[in-house]
Amino acid sequence: xxxxxxxxxxxxxVGLYGVxxxxxxxxxLFGIVLMAIGVAAVVVVSGxxxxxxxxxxQAIGLIAVVGGGSVASLMVVTAVRLHEKYGTLDIREMRRLxx
Amino acid sequence: MDMQVTVxxxxxxxxxxxxxxxxxxxxxxxxxxLALGLFAVAMLVVGATEVGVGGxxxxxxxxxxxxxxxxxxxxxxxxPAFSGGAAALRAAVTLVAFIVVVxxxxxxxxxxxxxxxxxxxxxxxxxxxxxALVVGAAAAAVxxxxxxTGRRDE
Numbered sequence: 117x118x119x120x121x122x123x124x125x126x127x128x129x130v131g132l133y134g135v136x137x138x139x140x141x142x143x144x145l146f147g148i149v150l151m152a153i154g155v156a157a158v159v160v161v162s163g164x165x166x167x168x169x170x171x172x173x174q175a176i177g178l179i180a181v182v183g184g185g186s187v188a189s190l191m192v193v194t195a196v197r198l199h200e201k202y203g204t205l206d207i208r209e210m211r212r213l214x215x
Numbered sequence: 216m217d218m219q220v221t222v223x224x225x226x227x228x229x230x231x232x233x234x235x236x237x238x239x240x241x242x243x244x245x246x247x248x249l250a251l252g253l254f255a256v257a258m259l260v261v262g263a264t265e266v267g268v269g270g271x272x273x274x275x276x277x278x279x280x281x282x283x284x285x286x287x288x289x290x291x292x293x294x295p296a297f298s299g300g301a302a303a304l305r306a307a308v309t310l311v312a313f314i315v316v317v318x319x320x321x322x323x324x325x326x327x328x329x330x331x332x333x334x335x336x337x338x339x340x341x342x343x344x345x346x347a348l349v350v351g352a353a354a355a356a357v358x359x360x361x362x363x364t365g366r367r368d369e
Contacts, residue, residue, distance in 0.1 A: 118322055120217060123224040125317035127254075129310050130231045136306055140292050142284065143235050146247055149277065150231045153254045153270065157224055158321055160263050177258075177266045182346045185251075185273025186353030192277075192284040193357050199288045 120161040127154030141195040141205045145188050152184025223257035238292050244281035248274050269346045276350055280357060 127150055134147020156177035195205065202210050230250040237243055251274030259267035 118318070119221045120224070121318050121321045122314070123221050123228060125314045125321070126228045127224060127231065128317060129314045130228050130235070132313060133306075133310055134231075134235045136309070138235055142240070142243065142281065142288075143292070146231075146234055149247075150228075150250070153227070153251065156266060156270075157254070157257070158317070160258060160261060160266055161220070162321055162324075174263050174265055177263065178269045178346055181254075181266055182269045182273050182349050185270075185277050186349060186356075189276055189280045189353050189357050192280045196284050196287045205288060 121158065124154055124157040124161060127151075127157060130154075139206050139208055141198065141207060142192070144207065145191045145195065148191075149184050149188045152180050156180040156184075220257050220260055223253055223260065227251075227253035227257065240285045240289060240292050243285055243292075244278045247281060248278035251277065265346065269350075272347060272350045276354055 131147040131150030131152075131154055134143050134150060138144055138147065159173045159180065160177040162173065198210060199205055202213050204210065204213075227250050230246060230253060234243060234246045234250055237246060251270055255267045255270030255274060257267075258264075258270055261267075
């Protein structure tokens with residue numbers, strides 16, 4: 117059912133929207149998490165079908181989800197440290213204050 | 216079952232939009248956890264137990280870390296929204312084109328999507344333990360970063 121691909125692509129697109137449009141660092145990193153789970157959804161729903169690669173697809177999906185969540189957790193800590201240094205979570209403001 | 220999974224994933228995407236548009240950062244971690252939880256439930260419905268449990272684990276850790284992060288920063292998102300204009304139009308066109316390209320590429324490369332018979336492909340308890348270790352290692356890294364920066368403050 118190709119609607120599954122459509123909603124998975126929608127998940128990735130919502131994440132991409134967060135990364136492209138949002139300026140709050142927490143929201144940018146949540147966009148990355150959404151993209152990771154969208155990729156995992158694409159991989160999982162395209163996998164089952166009887167080929168040897170199918171079991172691998174679930175492992176890849178698992179790595180995408182857990183890896184994305186773990187990286188995001190580390191990024192939250194980095195964001196808090198950046199907030200302590202610059203006093204803002206706005207990525208444009210941080211870029212302006214850098215120089 | 217396809218329809219149930221489609222609805223759950225669509226709900227997850229909709230909650231994701233709510234998370235990105237919320238101004239109240241206090242509720243941000245909880246709603247973010249809801250989006251991840253819906254995705255995890257969808258994966259459990261598919262029968263992809265590893266991905267589902269991995270999503271629940273990663274979501275739980277992420278919600279806790281986000282709650283800590285929000286409590287250390289600001290309670291409201293005061294960062295202005297996107298300015299709009301030509302750049303907004305370009306972004307909207309880019310996103311729609313992106314969805315179409317992903318849809319066409321996935322449909323042509325992997326054939327019709329299906330969630331049937333995924334259950335027997337799960338790797339079992341060993342995979343879950345492996346992923347729990349990955350999440351544990353990430354949590355340990357977060358703790359180590361906090362401890363190190365805390366010492367530096369002293």
